[in-house]
Amino acid sequence: MNYPPLPEHQIVTDDHKAAFFTRRLLMSLILLLSGVILLAMLLLVGIAWRQNEDAVQQQRFLLSNIWKDKRQSILTDIRDYAFWSEAWNHLHLQVDTVWAFDQQNFGPGLFQEYHYEGIFVVDGQGRTRYSVINGKLDTLPLESWLGIHAAPLIRKARSLAAAEGATTQNVIIGTTPALVAAAAITPGKVPGTGTLPGPPSVMVFVSRFTPEKLKQLGNAVGVKNVRVPTTTQDAFVAPFMVEEVAEDAPIIIRWDPRQPGRNLLICLLPALFFAAFVLGLIARRVINHAMSSAVLADRRFAQLKHSERELAASEARFRDVAETASDWIWETNPQGVITYLSRRFTSVTGFEISRMLGRSVDDILLHETEAVSLWIFQQRADGQRRQLRCYSYSAQNEKRICSLVANPVLLKGQIAGYRGTVSDITQEVEAEARLHYLSQHDTLTGLPNRVYMLEFLRGKLHAQPTAERPLVLISLDLDRFKPVNDAFGYAAGDSVLVEASHRLRGALNAGDLVSRTGGDEFMLLVCDLTNEEEIDHCCVRLQSELCRPFYIGQQELFIGVSMGIALAPVDAMQADELLRLADIALYKSKREGRNCWTWYRPDMAEQLIHRRELERNLRMAIVNDELKLYYQPRYCLQKSRMEGAEALIRWAHPPTGLIMPDSFIPLAEETGLIIDVSNWVLLRACTDALAWPNMMYVSVNISPVEFRSGNLAKRVADALHKSGLAPSRLELEITENITLENPQNALTMMQALKKLGVRLTVDDFGAGYASLNYLKTFPFDGMKMDRSYLHDFPQSRQAVSIVEGIIALGKAFSLTVTAEGIETQAQWEELKAISCQEGQGYYLGRPMPLESFLPLLNTPLLLESHHVEH
Ligand code: C2E
Ligand code: MG
Ligand code: MG
Numbered sequence: 001m002n003y004p005p006l007p008e009h010q011i012v013t014d015d016h017k018a019a020f021f022t023r024r025l026l027m028s029l030i031l032l033l034s035g036v037i038l039l040a041m042l043l044l045v046g047i048a049w050r051q052n053e054d055a056v057q058q059q060r061f062l063l064s065n066i067w068k069d070k071r072q073s074i075l076t077d078i079r080d081y082a083f084w085s086e087a088w089n090h091l092h093l094q095v096d097t098v099w100a101f102d103q104q105n106f107g108p109g110l111f112q113e114y115h116y117e118g119i120f121v122v123d124g125q126g127r128t129r130y131s132v133i134n135g136k137l138d139t140l141p142l143e144s145w146l147g148i149h150a151a152p153l154i155r156k157a158r159s160l161a162a163a164e165g166a167t168t169q170n171v172i173i174g175t176t177p178a179l180v181a182a183a184a185i186t187p188g189k190v191p192g193t194g195t196l197p198g199p200p201s202v203m204v205f206v207s208r209f210t211p212e213k214l215k216q217l218g219n220a221v222g223v224k225n226v227r228v229p230t231t232t233q234d235a236f237v238a239p240f241m242v243e244e245v246a247e248d249a250p251i252i253i254r255w256d257p258r259q260p261g262r263n264l265l266i267c268l269l270p271a272l273f274f275a276a277f278v279l280g281l282i283a284r285r286v287i288n289h290a291m292s293s294a295v296l297a298d299r300r301f302a303q304l305k306h307s308e309r310e311l312a313a314s315e316a317r318f319r320d321v322a323e324t325a326s327d328w329i330w331e332t333n334p335q336g337v338i339t340y341l342s343r344r345f346t347s348v349t350g351f352e353i354s355r356m357l358g359r360s361v362d363d364i365l366l367h368e369t370e371a372v373s374l375w376i377f378q379q380r381a382d383g384q385r386r387q388l389r390c391y392s393y394s395a396q397n398e399k400r401i402c403s404l405v406a407n408p409v410l411l412k413g414q415i416a417g418y419r420g421t422v423s424d425i426t427q428e429v430e431a432e433a434r435l436h437y438l439s440q441h442d443t444l445t446g447l448p449n450r451v452y453m454l455e456f457l458r459g460k461l462h463a464q465p466t467a468e469r470p471l472v473l474i475s476l477d478l479d480r481f482k483p484v485n486d487a488f489g490y491a492a493g494d495s496v497l498v499e500a501s502h503r504l505r506g507a508l509n510a511g512d513l514v515s516r517t518g519g520d521e522f523m524l525l526v527c528d529l530t531n532e533e534e535i536d537h538c539c540v541r542l543q544s545e546l547c548r549p550f551y552i553g554q555q556e557l558f559i560g561v562s563m564g565i566a567l568a569p570v571d572a573m574q575a576d577e578l579l580r581l582a583d584i585a586l587y588k589s590k591r592e593g594r595n596c597w598t599w600y601r602p603d604m605a606e607q608l609i610h611r612r613e614l615e616r617n618l619r620m621a622i623v624n625d626e627l628k629l630y631y632q633p634r635y636c637l638q639k640s641r642m643e644g645a646e647a648l649i650r651w652a653h654p655p656t657g658l659i660m661p662d663s664f665i666p667l668a669e670e671t672g673l674i675i676d677v678s679n680w681v682l683l684r685a686c687t688d689a690l691a692w693p694n695m696m697y698v699s700v701n702i703s704p705v706e707f708r709s710g711n712l713a714k715r716v717a718d719a720l721h722k723s724g725l726a727p728s729r730l731e732l733e734i735t736e737n738i739t740l741e742n743p744q745n746a747l748t749m750m751q752a753l754k755k756l757g758v759r760l761t762v763d764d765f766g767a768g769y770a771s772l773n774y775l776k777t778f779p780f781d782g783m784k785m786d787r788s789y790l791h792d793f794p795q796s797r798q799a800v801s802i803v804e805g806i807i808a809l810g811k812a813f814s815l816t817v818t819a820e821g822i823e824t825q826a827q828w829e830e831l832k833a834i835s836c837q838e839g840q841g842y843y844l845g846r847p848m849p850l851e852s853f854l855p856l857l858n859t860p861l862l863l864e865s866h867h868v869e870h
Pocket of ligand 1: 647660701702825
């Protein structure tokens with residue numbers, strides 16, 4: 001089996017024991033085996049060496065014996081001749097060459113038969129008297145042939161004469177060793193032989209050991225290549241034999257030894273090496289096998305340990321999870337009888353585990369429609385995680401909602417039981433329900449919100465309302481609710497909203513829907529109203545409910561209500577569409593002056609679309625530089641001199657042509673675009689006026705909307721700063737209505753503007769609803785009398801006196817009075833006569849583009865000359 005390799009860090013030394021010990025054991029075995037083989041080799045070599053030694057020893061002994069034999073035989077031979085009376089006679093007394101040599105008594109025969117190369121007779125005076133060398137008669141003296149001093153030898157021979165003894169000596173002739181024997185010639189035991197005065201002659205035999213002779217000698221005893229060493233090196237190579245007698249020259253003999261040991265080695269050593277080699281191979285295989293088995297065993301052991309650790313960790317993990325998880329774990333047998341519950345069960349349900357073991361799972365977990373056990377039995381081990389929402393009762397008899405997960409436990413393919421978890425999801429379910437409620441209801445009033453309302457509406461539309469029994473959708477918006485919030489705070493605003501929602505709810509039937517869709521916006525869905533009259537009646541009821549005073553503490557508050565009505569199926573059948581149409585109708589109510597209701601009419605949508613388009617175009621107009629400023633001169637009536645000009649905006653809309661401010665300023669105000677428009681006007685006007693002579697001023701109209709936005713002073717300051725115009729040359733025209741809405745705010749704003757150094761004028765004075773009181777409170781510099789006052793002026797006496805009154809009022813408050821809308825010479829002259837300071841009107845000059853206006857600046861007032869608006 002293949003085990004996957006273990007990670008390095010998990011392999012501890014302990015896990016390598018088998019491999020370690022096996023390696024050691026095998027190493028010892030190898031060492032032992034190698035030792036045995038080495039010993040065997042050594043023994044073999046030892047035996048071989050011994051055998052060789054023995055052979056050498058034996059050969060040496062043989063050779064030594066030969067030498068001894070030779071010595072013995074030369075002694076015997078010489079004694080035979082020396083102690084022979086014939087020799088005495090023929091050689092001592094006189095040298096008888098004929099007897100000796102020719103008759104072969106003592107001549108070549110000794111050479112041929114006995115192989116004595118040298119035969120000599122030396123007389124009593126030491127002279128060589130007879131020489132036969134290599135079987136030939138010669139005259140060479142003994143010493144010259146031998147190359148040694150022969151006297152000691154001769155002397156010794158003579159000393160032995162009495163005892164008929166002879167002597168031998170080893171000599172080396174040239175390089176050839178030789179055996180020399182000497183014996184004194186005596187008459188022997190033969191009586192009557194004569195004597196000769198002086199010492200006896202001495203007979204000498206020389207046997208030379210020539211290489212051939214040596215070889216033959218060796219061969220005779222089975223010793224090969226017996227020789228005298230030819231070089232000093234050869235002399236000291238074993239084996240050799242030294243023949244040394246007393247003072248004789250030592251003779252070294254060499255031979256080729258018999259080497260039985262060598263043969264033994266040649267035979268056995270290769271076999272031994274081969275055996276060692278084979279053993280090595282076998283050992284290698286055995287080692288490899290043993291090692292891999294050991295490593296495998298170690299691996300298995302480590303794996304086992306690893307698995308054990310894993311198992312322990314996994315068990316610990318399971319225990320931790322089982323004890324710390326919010327879920328509890330259960331196990332049943334195949335019949336659904338509980339066999340195990342994790343400890344968490346007790347803390348979640350309050351029941352003792354022991355009480356529950358052995359009971360059916362259906363005793364603990366319940367389901368509205370089916371037995372939980374049946375659901376569990378249906379579960380398959382297919383890796384799918386299915387959950388069952390069921391419930392159980394705690395020990396305190398509290399109903400808990402549970403989420404059950406179950407899996408079959410398989411043992412050899414058979415279901416051995418079931419196992420799973422149960423999570424208490426009561427809180428989640430409750431939170432979910434709460435979230436669901438919140439997602440569909442308004443938290444403040446508890447009324448359904450827009451989401452719920454839309455769903456409800458869709459449901460109702462699904463039921464197909466008819467023209468006879470229409471579905472009435474009322475979009476409702478509280479009037480003047482914002483000031484309540486501003487003045488009394490959000491808490492007060494909230495209580496008004498809650499109260500308003502109660503009143504609305506009370507004014508409708510139970511089957512109707514009241515929903516809050518925005519801040520002070522509500523959407524009502526009213527059923528069962530059959531005709532217009534009933535619907536109007538319902539609206540009256542709603543209006544009268546909301547027009548009743550609201551109370552914040554002791555404070556009595558009045559708000560109104562605007563409504564828009566759309567009907568299904570008459571106006572639309574889609575929920576979104578109906579909502580949109582009701583909103584359009586509501587919008588109309590708001591524009592119509594509030595506190596009323598409007599039925600949706602198809603042309604309203606068209607108007608709205610038109611407005612939308614206009615709004616989009618206006619946005620583009622600012623970017624595309626389609627806005628223009630016209631200037632209408634303002635004259636000092638008394639001096640008939642131009643003092644300044646009013647900047648009046650125009651929109652040069654490419655397809656439509658020049659659009660007048662009345663057609664787009666209200667739209668700009670509603671959409672908030674007025675800020676961008678006004679910024680453009682301020683900067684343009686200031687920049688243009690910079691070029692005007694005589695410190696002439698420019699007046700710019702400011703919308704009430706800009707007063708609400710808060711940063712007017714900064715914007716004006718920016719325009720002055722950017723253009724570089726002196727603040728005193730800028731006048732801001734403001735309608736008196738701004739003093740009504742939020743007087744405190746208006747005052748603060750005006751003070752900030754005055755600080756900048758600009759002039760402030762009341763525009764269209766007398767056209768609004770403000771009481772004259774504000775003239776006292778607000779820091780105005782001038783007033784522009786609304787042109788309506790000049791209608792009958794100066795024809796009507798009454799009109800003249802009213803204008804006189806206004807002029808007097810202006811003077812009383814130190815305000816410069818400007819008459820707007822002077823269209824005739826008569827008006828001009830009369831106003832001059834009653835001391836009106838300034839005038840403006842078509843008669844004096846129409847609003848005109850800058851290029852037409854500039855030429856007028858330095859020309860005196862020539863009436864009739866520029867009455868036409870360009
Ligand atoms: P306004 O401030 O009262 O401006 C005077 C209006 O009276 C101008 O109308 C002008 O053309 C007109 N007018 C002047 N003399 C005579 C006359 O002798 N007879 C008659 N019948 N009318 C005369 P216009 O230019 O159509 O402006 C209308 C209004 O639009 C202005 O009334 C002003 O409230 C507003 N407006 C104009 N330009 C701007 C602007 O830049 N910003 C803001 N917020 N409003 C502007
Ligand atoms: Mg004006
Ligand atoms: Mg005006």
